Amino acid sequence: MSNGILSVDVSAFLKSLVGYTNAFDYSIINWKDSTLGGRYNITYAEFWTDYSGNFSGISNTLLYYFSNSAKQLQDVYGSNMGEFVPFPTSTTKAKFLSDFNSPTYFVGYPFSLSFIYSDAIAEVEITRHEQPRDINNNTVGGEDSGVLTPDHALGVNRLMIGESYGATVKMVDVWLEAGAAAVLTLFEATAFEDELFSDASPLTTVGIAETV
Amino acid sequence: MARITEIKTVKINDGCGENTVYLCWLNKLGGISYWLFNRYKTEKTKTSINFPFSSNISNLETDQGNINISGKGVQPSYEIGASIPIADMDGIRGLYESGKVLMLANPTTWTTDGVKWKRVIITAGSLVVLKKDTSFYDVRLTLNLPELYNQIE
Numbered sequence: 571m572s573n574g575i576l577s578v579d580v581s582a583f584l585k586s587l588v589g590y591t592n593a594f595d596y597s598i599i600n601w602k603d604s605t606l607g608g609r610y611n612i613t614y615a616e617f618w619t620d621y622s623g624n625f626s627g628i629s630n631t632l633l634y635y636f637s638n639s640a641k642q643l644q645d646v647y648g649s650n651m652g653e654f655v656p657f658p659t660s661t662t663k664a665k666f667l668s669d670f671n672s673p674t675y676f677v678g679y680p681f682s683l684s685f686i687y688s689d690a691i692a693e694v695e696i697t698r699h700e701q702p703r704d705i706n707n708n709t710v711g712g713e714d715s716g717v718l719t720p721d722h723a724l725g726v727n728r729l730m731i732g733e734s735y736g737a738t739v740k741m742v743d744v745w746l747e748a749g750a751a752a753v754l755t756l757f758e759a760t761a762f763e764d765e766l767f768s769d770a771s772p773l774t775t776v777g778i779a780e781t782v
Numbered sequence: 783m784a785r786i787t788e789i790k791t792v793k794i795n796d797g798c799g800e801n802t803v804y805l806c807w808l809n810k811l812g813g814i815s816y817w818l819f820n821r822y823k824t825e826k827t828k829t830s831i832n833f834p835f836s837s838n839i840s841n842l843e844t845d846q847g848n849i850n851i852s853g854k855g856v857q858p859s860y861e862i863g864a865s866i867p868i869a870d871m872d873g874i875r876g877l878y879e880s881g882k883v884l885m886l887a888n889p890t891t892w893t894t895d896g897v898k899w900k901r902v903i904i905t906a907g908s909l910v911v912l913k914k915d916t917s918f919y920d921v922r923l924t925l926n927l928p929e930l931y932n933q934i935e
Contacts, residue, residue, distance in 0.1 A: 667813025
């Protein structure tokens with residue numbers, strides 16, 4: 571604290587907000603999984619002997635995002651998940667949150683891909699596109715698409731694939747596209763609470779008390 | 783419309799097999815991964831004795847014995863295996879290293895009853911990888927299932 575800067579590892583606070591259950595019912599095209607990530611603010615105050623400061627307050631527009639992930643030494647962007655965040659006009663395409671280069675869908679079993687439904691794409695229509703292929707990597711039929719529900723934006727999402735494929739289909743290419751149509755206005759009616767560690771609110775605040 | 787993600791190729795597998803165990807897990811990137819183990823499944827039950835003690839004998843002629851225990855611990859486990867394409871081994875190593883692994887508890891009825899998962903633990907040091915040929919590995923590992931509840935004296 572000699573230079574007046576206090577560093578806090580907020581992951582210790584955020585660990586209490588993630589979970590280890592799988593509550594997805596595999597019935598809708600995309601679903602925000604709050605056990606895999608979310609949004610948070612930080613509010614802090616200074617306290618020392620005979621002095622109690624006021625908390626700095628929280629903002630419902632200046633938001634931070636977290637995911638339940640573990641980056642490794644020398645990963646791109648360090649602990650930041652920038653590689654996996656989609657942007658509508660970027661030439662670099664966001665990666666899905668999969669440790670398989672090509673995941674496998676076992677027919678008859680629940681399956682989903684995971685991706686970050688970021689604030690950068692939350693205001694426009696997002697569609698899932700699929701191109702089925704046969705064992706020789708030739709396309710089978712045309713492209714299929716489905717519109718994602720924007721109600722589940724701003725968090726880590728589970729994405730279902732079409733699942734009804736013909737017998738000749740042995741693989742399917744999956745990707746997301748962004749349109750121009752506005753579907754959601756961010757932050758206008760966002761509610762927030764000033765309770766510490768509340769995970770019931772759509773916007774969670776994390777309080778940090780500083781003691782000198 | 784503009785593409786905003788990579789193109790992810792998902793392989794389609796018919797999901798057949800007699801001794802299937804379907805797992806999902808939290809991968810290091812913060813997403814959920816899946817795999818169906820269908821090569822073999824060995825079910826084991828490990829029991830342990832809780833607090834053995836000697837009970838008093840009140841009638842030597844009629845009493846049924848002086849050895850006793852307060853109960854037994856019951857730990858079921860599965861040893862499972864699969865033939866894994868070499869290209870998928872990174873993901874399977876992720877399964878082995880994950881602290882959050884769930885097993886599909888109702889594989890034949892989940893579409894009508896709703897999906898039910900059970901927390902399982904892949905035992906430390908249980909991953910065995912045998913190279914089968916140039917394109918597949920034979921992978922085996924051991925899952926600890928939830929302990930069974932039992933009567934306690």
